[in-house]
Amino acid sequence: MLAHLSLKQFAVVTAAELSFGPGLTVISGETGAGKSLLVDALGLLSGLRADSGVVRHGADRAELVADFTLDDAPLATAWLAENELDETGDGDAPICQIRRVIRADGGSRAWVNGRPVTLSQLGELASRLVEIHGQHEHQALLTRASQLDLLDAYGRHEAAREPVAAAARAWSALLRERDGLVAQGDVSDRIGWLEHQHAELEREALEPEAIAKLNADHRRHAHAAGLIAACEGAFARIGGDEGPSLTRTLQQVRGDLQRVAEHEPRLAEVDAMLDNAAIQVDEALSLLDRVRDDLDLDPAEFERIEARLGRMHELARKHRVAPEQLAATRDGVGAELEQLRGAGERLDALDAEIGAARKRWRQAADALGRARRDAADSLSARTTELIGELGMGGGRFAVEIEPQEDDRPDPNGAERVEFMVAANPGQPPRPLRKVASGGELSRISLAIEVAAFGLDAVPTMVFDEVDTGIGGAVAEIVGQKLRALGGSRQVLCVTHLAQVAAQGHAHYRVAKAASEGVTQSAVQVLASKQREEELARMLGGVELTKEVRAAARRLLADVG
Template identity: 40%
Template sequence: MLAHLSISNFAVVKQLDVDFEQGLTAITGETGAGKSIAIDALSLCLGERADANAVRRGATKAEIISHFSLRGNAPAMAFLEEHELTNDEDDSCFIRRVISKEGRSKAFINGVPVSLQQLKLLGQNLLAIHGQNTHLQLLKEDHQRQLIDHYGNLATELSKTTEAFKVWRDKKNQLIELRAKAQQRDDRIQLLTYQVQELDEFAIEQDEFEALEIEHKRLSNGQSLLEQAQTSFYTLYESDEGNALSVVQSSIERLSELESHDSNLTPIVLMLNDAAIHIEEAASELRDYCEALEIDPLRLQQVEARYSKAMELARKHNVIPEELHLYHRDLRDEFDALNKQDELLGDLETGVEQALQDYYQVSSKLSSKRTNTAAKFAAEIEEQIRQMNMPHARVVINVEYDEVKKPTASGLDTITFKVATNPGQPEDKLEKVVSGGELSRIGLAIQVIASDSTSAPTMIFDEVDTGISGPTASIVGSLLRRLGGQSQVMCVTHLPQVAAQAHNQLFVTKLTDGETTETHMLALTEQDRIDELARLLAGDKITDSAVANARELRKSAESN
């Protein structure tokens, strides 16, 4: 519950500190005194956006601090623990909102900076504000559907329907995208058919081009290679006029004879021996090379043709010849993938149809539960508004399920609230039947009924009794008082019949010195309440009969 609210330099408030109690608290005051100022401030604490106009004239910033007791509020405590925002001292929660005169805003939960989204998520578990425009929401089909789902606790069924809708929508979008690209895919397949066939016929293998390049060089220079290799072999080993091997061996013989005279020649002799061995080995390799080297004009022609074709295809496809094999593989993969898309298209069409049937199944179950809920909800609304000077009212909530409708995340139901206020009058839509006062009564009845299942422990009603007067106002006050026996309820009202039913009452007054204006909120004693009720009954001139009537209202409220 809301325990305390502190407001500094906010709108017409310079400084305001208010303690709140359990039960129903009525907030009254003269028109324009700022009775809704606390609600506006609390809205900011719950994540509403603010601007520089919220800051009191002449001040540099506005500050709002709200103190909530979370005793018994498990959802709020769970949120704070999940986000590491708990108050280590007790189960209190302090929300602080600061707005600068430039319009910049900061928010804190238990002293920790937070985002507006976090404030909104926490606020759902702290309090619910029902404003003057709430009744007008009743005329909207979306709001009517939300009321049914909330009253019937249909969150699970609605979640399943929403998830099924998303699955169907995503599959359908994939199908639409695939179909849109069908012509582009066909054109690509036609091009790839020729390209892949051409590369398939050539069938170059990995690293083949490099091998072709090496073989082409060898074959095209075969005669020169053979001649030079034979000449080198002759010079190294076979020349009778003096080959390299005989020259080295001759030097070894001469120097070996001189080793005994100078040992410094020994390393040289050893090197020449090694050289002789290497010359013999090289000559042997050259002999084998010459014998193995083939001068094959036909093979040269074949290699040259394949090498040239590889170069031609590489230029044609704008790749280097060494990557022609990889390019061929990539084209083949793309070609196979595009051909498989026809199969994928068929599978996706089946998947879309199955997803739609799954959606129909869960949305139908949701609709069935909505129908049952609507009947109970309508009966309860009817019972409530008949107590508010609408004795002949009849309420019908139609839930029409239509598979022909375009699927939505909230199902296929068209939900219509219909009312008849007079005997013999057929039920019709709210906007065609009820007056402003009747709409207020119906709206208030719905809010009271819906509040039984709300998760917020604190409810605020901002002049929701507009358009209501006389005996009806007393009934409305009794409803709010009954609700205040279960939860913390605050009601900004101008009706003495409602204010008299409150367990607590706050009076809002506006003071001005001609230059500045300040709003104050005061907790009223029992005698103060009598005086305020008399003012609400009689206006500016309070009479003895008004005071007596005020006492009677309080006595009647306390006896209920």
């Protein structure tokens, strides 16, 4: 839901801050005051192209900011998460802020939750937050995709659409797999080359543990002479071959201390330490002896290890990986080899699987198509009835369903939808996107939305001049329908009729004034008395008589 809209240096508005709540909010003002600027601002925040003409004269840039709460916008919430643009506000309530700056030189930039986005991304997000019903370039319901979504929402086809989408995904995956295999062409040469590569890798022990042991063996053999000399020298010095034995010296020291230990208790602790040292020395001598026995000056073994290590590094260079990654490379070559060897068999199996997947999709799509045709008849009849109530007597609305021209795994089903309208009796139905009158288009959109109970997933709907060309009882009906739609969706409506404005849950007035020769517009939320005055102005023009004010009070009283 749109919670707040901020405009700065935009057209004739110097600065305006508007807060919105649920239900129907109406916006009124004198002709030329700029009441449709709010709709234009939302259009620019929805990704429409902008030029320097929207920047207020004398300013270097215009800035537009809209804050949305996302409790009622699951599609927008999912899009924000998918594009890593999601944010939270106080109490972790999901929020979304859209900001756009248009410079006087015609350039512009856009941000979502403080992060820069493209106009294409802005349009994708805004289409999940707000629908603008008015001029053609704003119309959400003019696209066939939106019309199909609305029909499915009206018919509550969520359960029927999911099997179609799942079957289409499975069918598409199988087609991609087959295309990939076919694109490989004759793979016999590739198989031969991979077999050679795999056999070469298989001849060596390539696990990281084996490579680590080979490196350790190489270091040990490369330094065998030095290791032998060091072990023998240490054994001689510790064991007593070159001077007094370290073990014997420790025993002598212990004996000397034990004879006087009774006079100093702490010497018993020293004796225990020396005893442990003697044990450690004996164990060190034993380990030195074993290490020396394991060492051997064997030039032939050293050459064999060097040759293996050389082959290992050569393989690593050949495959452009570290030696420790050769095992993974070998496994990858083996996996590709097995896949290619079974490519022919897999192609045969894929043909059967694709046929079965297509059949499953067709069955699910046919069931969805039947449900859509039933919903189309109901929506057509209900909308035609509402069009008559909204001052377009004799007009007809129909949902035209056509089969897709090509046989492909479409997740949306097997048919296309077009909303068709005959605005006047005797006229043939034409696509909704070709309806010329902006007022008629807005009223038809209102009829469709009311007929569909506001079931589409977009939480905010904007109607611009929906009451153009009507008056009297029809205007009151339009207002009632807008208010009814406000029971399930947030609705904003720019209007010049008091009968429509009286139905609003909230009311803004846009007024213009000249200051130092420059026209400026200001936006004001109306309290009860101010609202009565505005309705009287809309009813009576320049002279506000007692009768006009009484009529304004009656309009408000009738709404309750």
